[in-house]
Structures are given as C-alpha cells and as structure tokens.
Amino acid sequence: MKTVYHKADSRGFADHGWLKSYHSFSFANYYNPERMSFGALRVLNDDQVSSGMGFGAHPHSNMEIISIPLEGDLEHKDSMGTTAVIRKGEIQVMSAGTGVQHSEYNRNQDELVKFLQIWVIPNKMNVEPRYDQIRISENSEVNAFQQILSPNPNDDGVWIYQDAWFNLANFNEGYSQEYRLNNEGNGVYVFVLKGSAKIGDQVLGTRDGFGIWETDGFLLEAVADSEILLMEVPMVI
Template sequence: MAQSVLHTAASRGVADHGWLKSFQSFSFSGYYNPERIQFGALRVLNDDIVEGGQGFGKHPHDNMEIISIPLEGELKHQDSMGNAAVIKPGEIQVMSAGTGIYHTEYNNLPQQPAQFLQIWLFPNKRNVTPRYDQISYQQQAVPNQWQQLLSPNPDDAGVWIYQDAWFHKGVFDANTTVPYQLKKAGNGVYVFVIDGSITINGQQLNSRDALGVWDTDAISITTNSKADILLIEVPMTVA
C-alpha cells in the first residue's frame, strides 16, 4: 500500500537574509527539522528569491548533484570549471559536483528579483569528474503532458545526473487527470506544486505544497485549477 508524507508550503523552513529569501522543504543551513532531512535521494529543495544584482558568492560543493530551475528573472553562473552562463525560465541547469567545484550564482538583473528552485540529490557514484550542463526545455513544452527535464541517461531527453532519478514538469488545465508511472521499482515521487491546486490520493495540494509518495508503481493527479507541477522521482534508499 502506498505511503505518503505531506509538506505544506507554510511548514517549510524560512531564511530571510535581506538579499535572499529562502523557503526550505528540507533541513538546510539554519533550519533543522529531524523529520525533514531528505526524501530518499532528494536532499534539498529550496524555493529561493534573490534580490536584483545580489547572489551567492564563491563557495564549494562536492559529491552532490545540484539542479537549478529558474521560475522568474535571470541567474548568472560562473564556476571553477570555466563555465559562465545565464539561465532563465524555461531552462534547467545541472552540476555534478563530484571531486569538488567552486561556483557563484548571481541575479543577472539589477532591478528585478530572480526566483528559482535549488535542488540537491545524493549521487549514486562518488568522486566523479565535475561536470556542468544546461538546456532549454521551453520550446518542447506540450500543454497537458509531462515533459522530461532530467534522467540518468545522457542519451535521453533533458539533462542527466549520476542518480536513478527523473524530473518531469507540466502545465495542466483544470479538471485534468494526470497519470504518472514510476520508471524504477523502489523509487518514490515528490510532487511539488509550483502554482495551482491539485489532488493526489484524496489529499489537496495548493501552490508550493508538496506530497512525497512511495511503495507504489504509479500515481494519479487530478487538477482542481490550472496547475504548474514539478514531479521528482528518486530512489528511496541511498547507498
């Protein structure tokens, strides 16, 4: 029988640094909740708002898969691998930190806030050579259908990471039934509502609410309004 855990938007950790406001689905930095450490391989999901011209100074990462999904504005990225890029809504960025990298992330627009989802997953392979990638997915978006943004397979749609994980995103009209079949046995799904209202297994979710579901091979979502949904499938055990 499927099990689930509800994370409402209001129950998230909040950090307000002036230049940064961060809503944290899992324990992060100054926010600690022993019941909210991770969901399987999903370790961090921060809903971040960065003020114009501000950002994260040079800092290190290692042995983590780091994904950024901009929702509003622009982010300027630079790293110790020599990459320099601007990412915008409709794009996804991934870094396999592996043996170690340094990077900076700044709001590229001086007068406008930038909002993005910062997501970390534990890798299934440690100490890899660090790598960076970003793609645009906006042009391939089809209404009322899941669009794959990330997978474990370099030859598959979207970016890829060192983990048996899949990200799908979609914008669905109201009163739509949205099925999802898990890709791998033993995985779970973390459904994050970017905007709108949906129902899963009788549980209503509104904007920025999330529901983790596991011990199942499929889920079905019903939209109560037009809804923008991010679905993260991850292994429930981490080696």
C-alpha cells in the same frame, strides 16, 4: 502506498535581506529531524534573490545540483571555467563530484530572480565535475508529463548520476493523468509551482509538497490550471 504531506507554510524560512529562501528539507540553520530528505532528494530550496545580489564563490562536492529558474536571469560562474545565464524555461545541472566552486548572482538591477535549487545525492562518487544547461520550454506541452531530467545522457532533459527522473506537468483545470514510476523502490516528491492539484484524497496548493512511495503509480489531477514538478528518486541511498 505511503505518503507524506508538507504544507507550503510548514517549510523552513530564512530571510537574509537580499535572499529569501524556503526550505522543504533541513538546510543551513533550518533543522527538522523529520524532514532531512526524501530518499535521494536532499535539498529543495525555493529562493528569491534581490537585484544585483547573489551567492559568492563557494565549494560543493559529491552532489548533483539542479537549478530551475522561475523568474529573472541567474548568472552562474564556476571553477570549471563556465560562465552562463539561466532563465525561466531552462534547467541547469552541475555534478560537483571531486569538487567545484561556483557563484550565482541576479544579473539584473531592476528585478528579482526566483529559482529552485535542488540537490540529489549521487549514486557515483568522486566523478569529474561537469556542467550542463538546456532549454526545456521548446518541448513543453499542455496536459502532458515533460521529462526534464533522467539518468540517461541520450534521453530528454539533462542527466545526473542517479536513477532519478524529473517531469514538469502543465495541466489545465480538470485534467488528470497517471504517473508511472520508472524504478521499483523509487518514490516521487510532487511540488506544486502554481495552481492546485489532487492526488487521491489529498488536495495540494501552491508550493505544497507531497511524497509518495511503495507504489507503481498514481493519478495526478489539476484542481485548477497548474504547473507541477515531479521528482522521482530512489528511496534507499
């Protein structure tokens, strides 16, 4: 088993006034040659957008883009004709493929939007762009892994063009469960949204990241009541 630990305060940080963003991996003006990606997981941004502000229309191509809201209402518009609002308890995916433009705004005038922006490098290039959004909170369970993303359109959660699986874990203090990887050659990047968790001898605090690979599975234990995102991706792309 190989591991890498990224403490929350070691992330890159950008303060644009209306946008405050923490970068787990190199992004925009934050460059760290030792933190370019975790396998196919290229971007993990922890964003906070001021009321009424947002990202104007900008292009993407050949990337799987996943948004997970944590607070507030995020409005999305794109060149495919999609207009949607995503909220906590939902997940959004956009396969940029041959190219798409989109914008994202905090539609409220009195509260922040907080969300995770995640990019996964696809295993199929130049696909027709697509958009999907589903509510995941209806299937959430305490003390269980909840699959929210996979490569299979008929499985739970959204799907992407990559052999990747995302799970949310809402664990009570003291609860532990083994996570088994779906594919040989994959790794898992564990990101603690809130609370505290333990993997082996490593204790993880809120917004800490921990990558694990060259293993079939591992035990995840909640040191406190915790919400944890597990992102399993291929390590070779």
